[in-house]
Amino acid sequence: MSSQGRRRIDEISEESRRRILDAAEELFAERGFDRTSFVDISERSGISRGSIPWHFKNKEGLVMAVVERTIDRVMPPERYQSVPAFAEVFDDSTALVRGDNSALLFMILAEAISGTRGVHAQYQEFLARRRDGLELLLRARRPENADPETASKQERAFAAALNGALLGIHLQAHIDPDSFELDEALQSVAALFDKNLADIWSTPPASAG
Template sequence: MTSTPRAGRRAETTQESRRLLITAATELFAERGYRQTTFEDIAARSGISRGSIPWHFGNKEGLLGAVVDHAVVRPLAGEPDTLDEALDTLVAFTRSPSTKLFATLVGEAVEPGSAPHKWYADLHESLRRRISTWLGRADLPADVNADELATVVLGAVVGIHMQWRIAPDAIDLNRTYDTLGAVLRSVGIT
């Protein structure tokens, strides 16, 4: 069975609506936070009807998941082959306007039971596992555990990102990540 031109256009319109809603929600969550952003705000910013949001995402938490996937998970999806590649990815990720979302929602994320709390916890766990797997390929000193080093690395990256978002003129992102690279090279990461 082949699809009709009308079905193809409908699918394109659906994807475009979804993209516009995710873009608007990303911007608004980054500007106002998750709790302070309403479906009405997202509809007004996106130009898509308010009723489309639950149709596409189920609820506000489903929309948050789509936003996180778009703004955080996908940009960090690739597996770097080298430390330099990983650091370049981190610099680009930190500079991305959509990652302001990551910094804005952290205040809400510290509250157990909040929607941002769950996705932050899940995201951090996933990132620690990925970093640990990557670090495990290196010849680490016997007293350095890959899982614990992954926590340290993620902590450094999150801290660098937060400091840069708060005072971008005070943080030289390239030099800071170069310094992180030098520290990791000192324990055998290449």
């Protein structure tokens, strides 16, 4: 096959993937995970039902692809190559919570907590990747004289705390948006994280018990 023919096939495949994701994002937001079938997605997207598992393997893989695409719209990986301040990370996160279908992230979280089929494991993997990304930001700032083992433990804990703060604030914003100012809450927590960032490499991790 010529290179031009291969490029055309790749373009068609990418277009099919996009249309499936668009349809799935709409339907998951409208109906939830369990009440959305491949048949529904096929009818909404105009793509054959058999093409959906070819692109995403199963519905769990599809739903996490929808979530990651939603996040990548406002928080693309290349955005953080310059190691921004955490205030910038929180600014991007504000754009996420105000975007279209942003509640989808929490709908899937609820289904993951309830143990819905394979969503629980998929969401675990999703959260782990988000923490890994924050750890990379921290590692890029790590002082040269820091002990690698201690620093790694502290970075892991700090990343989990930051990820949890973002999810918690955004969950409140969806459930009770009039009770506080989202921007002010995020800026306050971001300033706190930036202010105490240096301490994570000088303070030993807390021990249990």
